[in-house]
Amino acid sequence: MGATVITRTELPLPLVRRGKVRDVYAVGDDRLLLVASDRISAFDVVMHEAIPAKGIVLTQITAWWLAQLPSDIPHHLVSADVDAIVRDVPVLAPHAALLRGRAMLCLRTEVIPVECVIRGYLSGSAWKEYRAHGTLAGERLPDGLKESDRLSPPLFSPATKAETGHDENIPVSRVINELGPARAAELESLTRRVYAMGTAAAEPRGIIVADTKFEFGVRHGRVLLIDEVLTPDSSRFWPADQWAPGGPQPSFDKQPLRDWLDVERAAGRWNGDAPPPTLPDSVIAATSARYLDAYLRLTGHPLDPALLPSSPT
């Protein structure tokens, strides 16, 4: 039986939203089922094709990190084990094969509308702004930094949560205005702690977590870490042995896709917006292999084959 790739789910629960990657369903009043599809986006455009195993890798990496969080950093995950989820939510029983490995039962929160980005290296939109203006979210950075240079200490670099299109970097002062100084300080402190945990675990495994994005939500007045955590989709993972500031760095996961899209764009076959071009099978396969390798490199063990779509059931 074994499901193949999943681009979209139709579960017998109220649909809360379809995000770029996850389908989100309500489970009763105060829980959510997050189902990571194999959809992939690059340069903020969702591709038509799905990447085998990607949603499973993202879910399993998040669950792996959350299991290691110190107990004073509360998070939303109830269970990522499909058997336990189905026992809890029996209406999902007929969908267990599809959900295996890729579903998370979570506590529902009110999402705080700030992307809590932290940057240990100068890359992406931060590099673009710095190169043009010497600033990040309008605030001066030291002179003479190169692309992909290390930022020490890491920069808390919040962004708006844009419904569509590109997130916008915003100054910390705006977070303070919108959420109040106490909440803003709490988010920055949690962001720094979880990022520090991530870099401490990833560095000995040869992975630089150049930057990452966390989301937080409020439940009964308490801030919880929600969404995905320190995954290749929410972070820039670089091979440490290839790190060479002065240019962009290869990414563990999306590099084959990004490189191919760059060629299409340079050749005038893609304008950089939706609709995306049709991906060749070789790019799909290479990208899938990269996600599985990211799981292996990070956790030190291969993904449980029982979770993989092609495994016999």
Ligand SMILES: Nc1ncnc2c1ncn2[C@@H]1O[C@H](COP(=O)(O)OP(=O)(O)O)[C@@H](O)[C@H]1O
């Ligand atoms: N515990 C939670 N409570 C409420 N919302 C959550 C929770 N965890 C994740 N979410 C939301 O679920 C969605 C996940 O889907 P995703 O595909 O990542 O969306 P996006 O396109 O916004 O990145 C996000 O909008 C995220 O804010």
Ligand SMILES: [Mg+2]
């Ligand atoms: Mg997301």
